[in-house]
Amino acid sequence: MMSQHRPNTPALLIDEQRFERNLARLNQRLERLGVPLRPHLKTVKNVELARRMLAGQPGGATVSTLAEADYFFADGIADLLYAVGIAPGKLEAAARRIADGMQLTLILDHPDAARAVADAAQRLDTNFRVLLEVDADGHRAGFQPDDPALVESARILANGGATPAGVMVHAGGSYACRDRDCLVRAAEQERLAAVSATEALREAGFEAPVVSVGSTPTATFAQDLTGVTEVRAGVYAFMDLVMAGLGVCELDEIAVSVLTEVIGHRGEHGQVLVDAGWMSLSRDGGTADQAVDRGYGVVCDETGRVLCPEVIVCATNQEHGILARRDREALKLEDFPIGRRLRILPNHACATAGQFEHFWLADPEGRPVRKLERCRGW
Known part of the structure; x- marks a missing residue:
């Protein structure tokens, strides 16, 4: 992906188009019901x-x-x-x-x-x-x-x-x-x-x-x-995997993701290491009790398209995420060369976004185009 903006990883990305669609969807629904938001x-x-x-x-x-x-x-x-x-x-x-x-x-x-x-x-x-x-x-x-x-x-x-x-x-x-x-x-x-x-x-x-x-x-x-x-309501603007598991949204309506980079392979396990661990994804396991456990996130390509619903972050350390398939088949490591950039759809938008001081608005092609601040603290 070519862009004048290349954030260091891990980075919080907001798909601007999906965000706007999510706002419009709930606004229209509440307008029909006659109650303000x-x-x-x-x-x-x-x-x-x-x-x-x-x-x-x-x-x-x-x-x-x-x-x-x-x-x-x-x-x-x-x-x-x-x-x-x-x-x-x-x-x-x-x-x-x-x-x-x-x-x-x-x-x-x-x-x-x-x-x-x-x-x-x-x-x-x-x-x-x-x-x-x-x-x-x-x-x-x-x-x-x-x-x-x-x-x-x-x-x-x-x-x-x-x-x-x-x-x-x-x-x-x-x-x-x-x-x-x-x-x-x-x-x-x-x-x-x-x-x-x-x-x-x-x-x-x-x-x-x-x-x-x-x-x-x-x-x-x-x-x-x-x-x-x-x-x-709040999470409706970003959506997340918990909302997808509830049937509130589809995977391609989730506006928030974490940009990460492949940093290693676990060849004997058919797994991949990325530089997004629980310090960026959070340790929220909100999908664990749902029909489909997504681990700590679903893996997308750099444009935000889901690679395969089976490919998830199966485990996290502080700064490391481990990618694997839910069905336990080995990943094709040649598809994950060192340095490849990926995006992770999170379980809980609030918990994941809360790990970051800034985020990047991304265009429909997934290109980070503008950096914005987020407030922190209590």
Whole structure:
């Protein structure tokens, strides 16, 4: 591949055409369902790509760190949902950002956390805006929709000078689905959890204007979003092998990859060494429980075309990746000369992208054409 840009390997590449198609696909779907998108920016961590994700939407975004909030706020994206349960030790930092004009919304899922926010609201003279996290599937965090602690926490916030603005749900359990029907059910389960929790708050006298749901699988397969005011999704912009395994995308719709170079052969094993190990690919084994285990990534040629679905990264060391066939047949080593450049489609876009400070936008022929920064830190 000839190009004036030849990144050192390993390098993070974003296929710009695939990225744009992924955005358009979800935008069109949510437009049909009549609900706006609050994109999650934790995967892209770049303001140019964030602007593209926000195009045509109300302007609010989701972040997973205060460092992300600072980075995007500095470029004029002010309406930010910090979608991790607020640590009490971060409340002063949150208050400073609100005082500076950031429209920062927090989340929590326990009365003690609500007390910490209420106490900080009085101490710091800050009206924190808070969403109460609701659990739809036992995957991670959140109140049960009918838990009295949900309304109790809203009262604690309101009495302390903070604003219980509504609810948010993340159906992370959807990642365990194995067919379309399961994903459709997960999306409806997510919606029902959010709506029923909101009804409980409204019956208790709270306006609860925000009903926020989302994950890439449920956003993709939702059939009805009645009662929902916004959808959050992030990995949809890049896609990855986990999403492909769920049926959310095809392999040729994955926009993110890691550029790597062949550095050696393991002739006796019919395997190939590349310079992309777990420090660049991550050790996320997200496809291990799916119907097809992709190891640590699927191998493509330098233009981004899959060589053969059987050729994967079967193992990683810190800076070494080991390529092999899933069917255990030996690779033809003559097809992998030392110095050949390849691309690896990752299991988990967020985890892999998080290993890099920069990425390269690639054109339809796979040529890296422009280097862009990514924010880092917490």
